[in-house]
Amino acid sequence: MRKIGIPEIEDIATGAALLGAGGGGDPYVGKLVAIGAVQECGPVTLLDPEEVPDDALVVPIAMMGAPTVLAEKAIGGNEYKKLFDMVSKFFGREIYAFMPIEAGGVNSMLPIAAAARLNMPMVDVDGMGRAFPELQMVTFTIGGIKATPMALVDEKGNSCIFETITNKWTEELARSVTMSCGASVSVSLYPMSGKQMKEFGVHGIVTRSQQLGKAIRTVKDCGDQTPEEHFLEMSEGFKLFKGKIADVLRETRAGFNFGKVVLEGIGEYKGHTAYVEFQNENLTATVDGKILATTPDLISLVDTETYIPVTTDGLKYGKRVMVVGLKCFHLWRTEKGIELVGPRYFGVDTDYIPLEERCKGGN
Incomplete structure (x- = not known):
């Protein structure tokens, strides 16, 4: 454990914003929430998954909805205690620890804020190793773990607990309530035992996020390497394209941010074009008409000077970015994983081909 x-x-x-693949919300907003809680209540204890007893009750805390909404509709701060009380009452025992459900600018931060305010530990594990738009899209679904009982609360104090027949039904029903509550709510879902968390969770995600964040912060201190070489080595990323944002098409629909960003090549990519399509998170990267990466592999856009990740809601005309591909967690490359989050689920007419194969010439 560490603080x-x-x-x-x-x-x-x-780092979590990079792993968020363009989604997961604005890291600045999430950071403010977590820092505010730690300033008031003190640092948070981070547990290694193996330090958690097998029979302990571990619960992810997250925000559900369209991340852009958080710029106008902030998190109140009382939601965490309400969620804790609802879940503890349901199970007849207290929650042992919180955990993030995904890596992303907001959902990596809320469990830190919740743990600080309730003086609880957080576990270094999540259910994605990245961010995805729908709540059934977690490694725990692959492991047969139910999303419910799922507790939901908004900043006004409205709350409910869902019990559903499938995780997809949880997504459908909770999404409807989220829209009624202003397209953004706080939730607790996938309550599980320590044993289940260890078996199906993505271990070390908080530590990996921190390491990536440090690498970005110190990207200019790279010795004989260029900052770009250092960034790609530290992130284990594949450079897919560099360009200037020529157009951004974006809409909020059914509680999601949908859109497409069009890029005109710069540097060695001058004269070439690319586009990235997204649903909260980036789904595909296409260069000169050829798909170079698809979900579930990660597609992230970073500033060409600072290498700070650019989320989908931060895309602006004229900004210069590098498109980077990162390999996804191994469970997403299984048959069940591809069925849950592969390109065809999102309406993309292509089979999943691993990023490293596409970059060698796959199509």
């Missing part, structure tokens, strides 16, 4: 304070939060937010 997470404000310096760690800064790096975790940056």
